Amino acid sequence: MRATGRLHLGHYHGVLKNWARLQHEYECFFFVADWHGLTTEYEDPHGIQGHVWDLVTDWLAAGVNPGSATLFIQSQVPEHAELHLLLSMMTPLSWLERVPTYKDQQEKLREKDLSTYGFLGYPLLQAADILIYRAGQVPVGADQVAHVELTREVARRFNHLYGREPGxxxxxxxxxxxxxxxxxxxxxxxxxxxxxxxxxxxxxxxxxxxxxxxxxxxxxxxxxxxxxEGGGKVILPEPQSLLTPASKMPGLDGQKMSKSYGNFISLREEPDDVDAKIRRMPTDPARVRRSDPGTPEKCPVWEFHKVYSDERTRQWVQEGCTSAGIGCLECKKPVIEAVQAELEPIRRRAEDHLRNPDLVRTIVSEGCEEAREVARATLDEVRSVMGLQYR
Known part of the structure; x- marks a missing residue:
């Protein structure tokens, strides 16, 4: 995950709840992609370090367990960079130029100068991030499947070129x-x-x-x-996409929850701020007065009910809204209570970690060492088959 600061409910429902489940089913490596942050923020990198610690704190608070998974920082495992360099020697330029997000991101971020090698090459760095651990599965959303497919192609080409060791x-x-x-x-x-x-x-x-x-x-x-398969030794196994269920967490205005839209609730949001944000949520514009009936499907609050409320509560909302039997503030009350109940233990765990930053740094330091041990083994073999082993 890129280091972009504190996380919100969209991240929790879209990624972190899934991570907390996967860590008990697989050997998992979760890392803060600080180098990837530099691909678009290279002109103003000063906030990245603080964002890293915010991110790790939120992971721990959301239930990612360092006893069940390896947590680390990308730049503290330099083997990622070396494998990226070595893969760049045999990866065709055209493969990077055809990655769907390359031109899309350039269009979306026109205010930034993204005509850099780092931005062009970031999908290959992603491939190195995956292949350095010989990962079997990569949890991604549908929009990232193309990146995993590029990783598979890079691994396939690498194995074809270097898999037939002498003898x-x-x-x-x-x-x-x-x-x-x-x-x-x-x-x-x-x-x-x-x-x-x-x-x-x-x-x-x-x-x-x-x-x-x-x-x-x-x-x-x-x-x-x-x-x-008539090839050689599989040095870098081809990973598979492990599709993450799409997040059903909407923003406060009905759009996708995003910091750039200002429509989010952060995982460490103060209770009074959570209350105020949900109370200010827009509702069905047809409900000008309390006595006006509404249509739940036209109201952003209804999307929150679909995430947080049980069938009985949703039925109460449907009947009360369409008949003007309940007001919008009444409708929002169960949502406020459910969001507060979800965030309370997360806030509490985050506060524990904020009071003990040395523990967080120790967790990450140990995770970096664990990751480096695995990465070194892969890189030793990669160097050997590429003729770069001088011992």
């Missing part, structure tokens, strides 16, 4: 022997069925067979998987 065929033969005669025969039969007949079920059976082998190394497994 690859001999290493594959040795790995097959380690499987034992029966398993080796099954592997060979399935490989032949896939390579000669395109039998996808044979490919899956061979992959499963390799994965279940207990007496061969991870490197041997990668070589055998590469051999199955």
């Amino acid at each position: 690859f065929e001999e290493a594959v033969t040795a790995a097959i022997k380690k499987m034992g005669k029966k398993q080796a025969r099954i592997y060979a039969d399935n490989r032949r069925k896939y390579q000669e007949q395109g039998d996808e079920s044979a490919l899956e059976a061979a992959r499963a067979l390799v994965q279940n082998q207990q007496n061969i190394t991870l490197g041997d497994k990668e070589r055998l998987n590469g051999d199955l």
Whole structure:
């Protein structure tokens, strides 16, 4: 997540609740993308450092647990930058120019000079962010699927260029022997069925067979998987998009909740400010007077009810609004109570962390070390296959 300051309810419902769930299902790496922030804010970077700590504090307050996931800062793991550099040597320029968001963002941010290599190359830095951890799944919204697909293409090209290490065929033969005669025969039969007949079920059976082998190394497994498809060793696995459900959290004016629109409620919003913001929310313009009936579907408050209210409350709103049986302030009261109830534990946890900033820095420092350990292992292999290992 880019370092843009404190987070709001849109971030919570769109990303953080999902992260809090995923951390118990996968080995997760969550990082503050401060280098990515520089791609558009390079002329005025002074706020980024403060934004980083705001972001991490909000993550922790929202339930992201450093005991279940690795939390770190992108720029504190320099292996990201080196892998980005190495990938840039073999990534065609045209691949970056065709990324859908490249021209879109230039149009939206016309006031900024984005004719920089950093802005053009940020999708490749994103690819390095993913590939350095050999990630299997990347939680993204629908608008980011194209970036994951670029990452897959970069990994595929890298493996094609560098996956055939010296002595690859001999290493594959040795790995097959380690499987034992029966398993080796099954592997060979399935490989032949896939390579000669395109039998996808044979490919899956061979992959499963390799994965279940207990007496061969991870490197041997990668070589055998590469051999199955007629390629080489899979050095950088191709990640898959793990689609994040679209956020149903609207802004206070009915648009998407966004700081740029000024229609947000932050995760650490003071209770009185939450109350005041929701009370000032616009409602159905047809309800000029208390006695005027309205249409909930034309009112931004109804969108909040769809997020926070149960069926009984929504029925009460429908009947009361369309008959003018309830006023707009009455309608807003259950929303205020539900938002306050959701934010209260988040505010409390955030306050605990704000009182103990050293703990937050320790969490991030330890996360950076954990991330670097994984990243170094990947980079060692990348350097080796690119002929850059001098030990």
